[in-house]
Amino acid sequence: MEYFISKLEDKGMHTKGELLKETIETFNGLLAIYNMGSSLIPEQINIENEIYDVPFIIDTTKIPSIFSQYQEVYHVQYPQDGHNYLKFLVENETDIFINPNTLGAGIEIELIPKTIYYRDTIDSTPNYKVNFEDQMKWGTSRVVDSINIQCRVTYVSDYDTITISKNNPKIIYKGGEIILKEMKNNYVHIQLSDTIHDLLEIEGVTSKGKIIGKKYQSDSETPLIDAQKKYTELINALKEVREEVYLEQLNNNNEEFRRLSYNKLSKLDFFNPESDNDRYYYKTIYFNGEVDKIKLYIKKSTRESSMNFMSIANTNYGSLIAEHSKDFASYRILTDTGELITKIQSENYPVLSQDFRYYEINGEYFHLNLNKKELDRIITDSIIAFDNDIVAIKKDRDHKGYELFSSEKIKISNYEYSKFKNDYGVLFGFREGYFYIINSNGKEKTKLKRVVDIEFGYERRFQIMNKNDQYGLLDDKGKRIAPMVYHYIGLFSEGLALVQKHNNGNYGFINTSGKVVHPFVYEDAYSFIDGVTAVKYEGTYKLINTEGKVIVDSKSDNLFMPSVNGREYHFDYSKVYYNSKGKLVSE
Template structure:
């Protein structure tokens, strides 16, 4: 490439390295590489250096005098057009801010306590998590790193420490912060400091002569190939070049190459420098320059600075398709610096809820526990303690054998356990389900006290709303968090409601004996109904139904709404069908008409029977259909919204306001009738 032969000698390169976009000075200064080189030489050696420089300039001028045409090959065959699916993009401030917020929400820290010091290591993210190509590439450059500047530390002993420390990158590439304290940190307020490139997009074509006063020319040399000419100092500021098809889409790049040659201004400059060097050499020969100081002063007074436009670059860009225009992305200066204030916490699975924090002895590398004040409460005698669950840890020997330990907070000891945890989950603050061995019989333990609530003798145990279903020999019973039995071991299934339990005992005829029990274990239904729907909810009423078999077919009659004492409040015999209550109203179907209306908790019809479909009431409105048209109506049967189509699916829950209605036309609405998703034709 011509670029490599323009300035073949080190000192000429040094002179040219002063090129910038600033207005050139009249002469070189004392920091010029030529002047610095003379400082290390004798006068005779300096003369020889000037002679060598002159020979290099002569060669360069002779080479540049050749009428050199930068030829570009053309193609006779057109390639298949391929568009770039991931073109370079300048993101808006709002887009960047949104991504940065999502990005910073994932940042966590882990604290390693080595009394009397600690190290914080930040993680949970990488630059690729941004999914913003230009930002990611910008951050990957060494001059534009992410910085976390700590502002405040909130400690577990309820104190707050102001800090201005900036994280550093350790040998493994992690952001870390070292500080002099063994106190555990609950959270941090940090300044997330990041920069955004100052890049501008330009479209150039055959009519373009300059961009922001910089001379740029465009020449189409083939259907898929163009040549762009610009000052060489712009090279480092061009972030990306892309070809635009006539339909406006970005073409995939096929190839790119660049050459350069001196400008006329540079050639004139080199002739002047050659003349100055020749005259200076004669002065040395004629003894008019007698010392190095004389030589330096002469050069400082006569050698001009390198011109700004020292070289012109010719870039040939080819694409996989016919090029209409070229898009240039040019860096316009220093990136914009931004700061976002963020609260960072440790990962939830490593948070201690009772004031014991793993720490490591700096001498032995053994682990133990410190308290919130940073003082040892369990001496460091264990290998690599790791948190498993509140009160449970493991230590690993050199042969990678794990030993599980229970933290006894009464006497500050770590004790080996003779059981395993069924799930790494703690219920109701301190209860764990245990196993005698993996996949073995199960039991319950109070993890805080170590008290066995149920021995490991049961087939299965699972937790539901503060209670434990305990299975044994195909029967289930119910226990509370204190290990007290609430319902005996005689049922096939037990469902825990908010303030009651539904029990089922299977019969040979396929119809279960189903009852409702209070929280104290009292049966309030005594076999009167075989099925219940929903929960008592806000209305305090549950839908009770009778199951029966007729002509070998199972039927269900929704018979009544009963209260939490088992008393019938609303008899449903006069209706063909009923739904459960939601926000004070229940849909019912009239016998004979097959139309729906709504009743209140007193059993009064408050919305007449006029709808072909009627769904749960949300806080304000319910979805109904009439004459194949969908509406949202309020509790006074007034139409709030008419939908453009009926729903093909919906998500509904009782006593809430979380509904979504997905229509056949592709639109989706929420419980308030607000459009969440537009249809295909919107």
């Protein structure tokens, strides 16, 4: 009770009321479960309608997979309102990721941070939690470079099996009692001594030895009628407290709130452990079939296995970070170690550059002066920030050209550029009819002749176009990989890209070096997946491998590839189809 009151008393009255409302809804949900249990009646279920379950087992075969899935872990950092929030992720997470909550009884996983590596210090005694489902609060806002995390798996190595039935309704177990209070049709009510801990599972068994599935189960520290009474009293008391909060009778006085809450809650059985004086707890279960006996599995001993892994920061912070308020109306700019630099009032995210030195606030532009710890206004109507911490600033409102500046707002180039392309950390600037590759110091490295546009980058390769709308490929060093002779260049997949020299012309394939490896003989073609693709050649569709060898000749001029999980090739109006690896699925 003290913990419950203390979590509310420092909140504003409106927040208190909303949290009380949420708490009441939670307990109403629990009460509904108990009420549902009391409203159910034992029923006779015919054998053909019974639903069976698998026998109890502790499956330790997944433990090696549990460890292996944490080989590549990273965390994303979200500074907010004075706190660090971390989200943990697994690289290349797929459907086979083993969630710790789905391992079943007898196996538990703990993810324990052992060492946190900040920019300026190391914490060897962290007290935080790790899971892969939620954002976790991790102290105050500062950059977390990496975390050493221990994965500890504890599993039951031995257990006792206790069987109770109408013929044997009471078992003495380790000084306590297991009592079958009632068994009728699909209904079972069990009473267990408080001294019996570590109950792993309860199974219902039919007269023919089959494991029957559960329809409903409730657990209670007191008999069902007492549990319903406790929750009803608690909900009514919380409603009374909330009513006075909403009616503003407490005048924002936390002391009055504490006094009211204590008076309403302190005498309730829910907060009084002495009210549970019968030294038993209870299990009520309705099964999906007729029950003949009950098996209880109780833990005897456990074993433990562990391994350590590193979580690496995925957020590319430099020496500064930006932290937003809860309502996103203001921002604090901090050093990577959490020292406050300045505060910014803005309803929109104001940061322009990755190094947090340039800002746009309400249509005006600013540069962060670290020496003065304040923002200096820049008179311009446009700033463009790039991946390499260079920014382009329009010279003045009437000027079309942009000049290049460093993080410190030092001009680093004597040239003006009319447009830019920026991808994969490579910056292209256009001036006087030519594109140039610009390095991180603002110097021009390579002049790109006859290039009038750069379409996009993919795996550090860029599509370039000449004045005749012909495409070629360029690497991030400025080297021409493929000449500008193509009408179409697709994305690379499995080391090959689909290309077409002329509109309505045949297709071929080039490799990552720009070499034509499959000639322009295909009337229709698609990119490779799983080492296979479909091409139309000599009037019919065929499946070929990456070497160009035909592995399937459909002898059909009709191809359909439905949108499914993975590619499928349907020929002859889906009379026959193959999977993404070229294997026949249906004929």
